[in-house]
Amino acid sequence: MPQLLHIDSSADLHASTSRELTALFAQTWSEISDDHTTVRLDLHRDPLPHLPDAALHYAPRLRVPGELPDADAQAVQARVLEQLDAADVVVIGAPMYNWSIPSTLKAWIDHVHVLGTTVPFDTVDLPVVGKPVVIVSSRGNTYQPGSGNEGDDHTVPPLVQVLGVSMGMDVSVVTVELTLADRLPPMAPLAAQGRASLAAARASVVELARKVGRQENP
Template structure:
């Protein structure tokens, strides 16, 4: 059964573009049939506690003797990892907050970016998610497109590409929507039609991708 893990992290429960885009993807995924199942996790409304100890950053076999973690925290991390391992496709809603991922999403990354468990660190091959699809939906108030003066300010997309793509070996597709603050910032007013066009194109891309992944 093809299974989707759908994560959202926007703090905006009313007008979020990343939430609208992940919802469009999930709807198109579900429309493929009852065998296309979904696990949903809202990292904003039900935030994970931040990592209690750096021991959790390492696979148990790579920890030093003094690096221990409370049993309950180990169990929570294992549950988060099992949720990821069960996914054929990972869908991540990622708003840009201060040029980087929302802290709630960053915390989820802290749980799943584990040397020796989700990516190979020593001579034991450890990349269980390799080759599976990850769809990253980014949403930013400004613009960080290639060639723009603020291109290098985007510390959201690269982090997700490095962790999910380079480290975990997943096949990452980024669906981005930008200039979402155009209707609100007077200097960006002329960009409103462009912002709307970007969003419409992103909806189309999400829907098309969900129908074929």
Template sequence: MATLLHLDSSALSHGSASREVTATFRKAWEEQHPEGKVVYRDLAAEPLPHLSAAGITAAFTDPADHTEEQKAALALRTELVEELEAADAVLIGAPMYNFTIPSSLKAWLDQVIIMGRTGGENSTVAGKPVTVVASRGGAYGPGTPREGFEFAANYLEKVLSGLLGLEVVDVIVPELTLARTVPAMADLVGAADASRAQAHEAAAAKAKELAARLSA
């Protein structure tokens, strides 16, 4: 049975649109794979350290010459990379914070991108399907006033496919998530609710489609 690597990065444990939609995806996935495996990391609740000099240099230094700090840093990077390599599909919850992704998710990316292994040509994770749930408080789609400020979904598509060689299956976008809490957005509540409902439907459908593809 297939293995799903599920990452959440929202700082909110409750009321998070990205967490709610990834949960819908995971539920549908598990219904298709009752005997399957899900590896879960809550990057906000248990944040990873940012990539350090020890983590960088360990990848280019003879293991016999590694310091204790380099050994520890490389062990963490290896653990995270092996999780990614073992996954058949990847699910990422990525809310937009200040026009881009949470630093907790960036830390994970920096740890797992190792040039010559997961990064660059002949990536060990190339072709794995990944689904991104990119929630955002406002509207940043084509034709909106803030279209040029969208650095979350765009960034993830570039780094996941361009550096890791992953197959970006879909980017699901529940938007206008602040409509119910920001008075100035009150007239957008209906659109926000519709966007969230569509995101849940898309997540369930994508999980089932992907599960069927991997089981074929």
């Protein structure tokens, strides 16, 4: 039974663009077949703690004497690692908050990016290598080349670094921009560009969900 791990981190429970797009991904995924199941992780409604102990960054065999993380903290980390391990595909809603990702999503990253466990390090185990992950990045402004803001996106590059480069996941990115054009009057001239970005993102999300969904059920 192919399983999707559907993660959201937007603090907007009413009109979030990333939530709309991850939900569209999950809906498209579930329509592929009755076998396609989804596990939901809403990091805003049900946040993880900040990583409570640096020792949790390392697999137990890589910890040095005296590093004894709290048992409850280890259990929390084990739960999120099991969720990731069990997933065939992951979709992550990642809004831009102050040029970065929400702290709730960063807390999840800090729990799952573990040297010697999910990061190939000193063994041949490659637990998440090749696992498809789709990042849905929503942002109020534009960071396209020529916008004057290129280089200020500190959301997608670190997620690609952690999930793709370090953990070896198969990363796809869907970006939707100018979501603030309908809210902030000075951005009103960019509203049509924002709507076009959303339409393109919806199409990309559906295409990606079908593509990775069928790979899981050829």
